Amino acid sequence: MPVNTHAGEPRRPPFDATAARRLREALGMTPAHVAYGIRAAYGIPVSPATVASWELGESAPTESELTALAGALWCAPGELLGAPGTLREYRLAAGLAPDALALRIGMDQAGYERLEAGGKWGGSERQAAALAETLDLPLPALLRFTGQDAKLSELLTSAATTRWQAYVRPVGKLVPVSKQRIQEVLQALHADYQASMAATLNWGGGDGTGESGEAGRAFLDGILAEFWARIGDLP
Structure with a gap:
């Protein structure tokens, strides 16, 4: 089912709607419980109808909403994602913010964000190795992200x-x-x-x-x- 998106909205990660519903039901929670947990713990105003819409595949959470949803469902963000394909998706699956990942691989945040936006790799072999280890990248993905x-x-x-x-x-x-x-x-x-x-x-x-x-x-x-x-x- 297509996901509703609009011009100017934040880019949305590849959300696994089925996994979100399965994890919620395993905890014995309703969409209302999830929405309350997101608002209470993360200050993000989400309605039960929005949670239900995510689970039906009618819409998808933004990056910040995905992190909050994972927290509410007591799971890692990667458990709510489909198979990652882009560098950003691998980062989201690892549950890391851009600044945290940049720090781990020894790269300035602006440089990393340019890379994630499609810029050319300008890092060292040591940084490439750290990127692969931190995100658990398969070799084909690492070579693609580093331009090799x-x-x-x-x-x-x-x-x-x-x-x-x-x-x-x-x-x-x-x-x-x-x-x-x-x-x-x-x-x-x-x-x-x-x-x-x-x-x-x-x-x-x-x-x-x-x-x-x-x-x-x-x-x-x-x-x-x-x-x-x-x-x-x-x-």
Whole structure:
């Protein structure tokens, strides 16, 4: 069900309405009890109808309302969220305010907030490691948030289209898995790319050059996702 939003409203996190209702019912509370708890403990004026609307998926709480709702339901904010995708959503799942997270990773708050708004990563390796540890980020997300996924995509493209052996070490610097595992994945990506090119060249009566180029571009456009799928569970 779509969530009602209006221009100028605060950005709303990916709320899990079903989880909110389940947690409330497990505590034996009504929407009125939850609304009272939010007002009493956090000073946020929320009505029982608003709580019910959240649980029906008709609307969603703002960031401050989500934190207050989690407090009223005696749970972590992450228990009220869907699967995080953005840096902000990972931070909300961890129950941290921007200033608290910036302090933990050794970054000034303004710099962190620019990053969360879509700015480029300008931190150090130590700060990246602290970000990953604090937010429990999976490696694909960490590389995306720190801008390293573009570099990895370039390496994978080169490995698929040229000599894959030359890219085992550079890829290994970004992805901490065994050399053998990286070799296997790069070799497979190279073989699949070459096979897709060869298959389209053999189609029909023409030389297939246009089709092979299109097939090759399609394969390379999805190579990063294919790499993560093939690399499997990271240590």
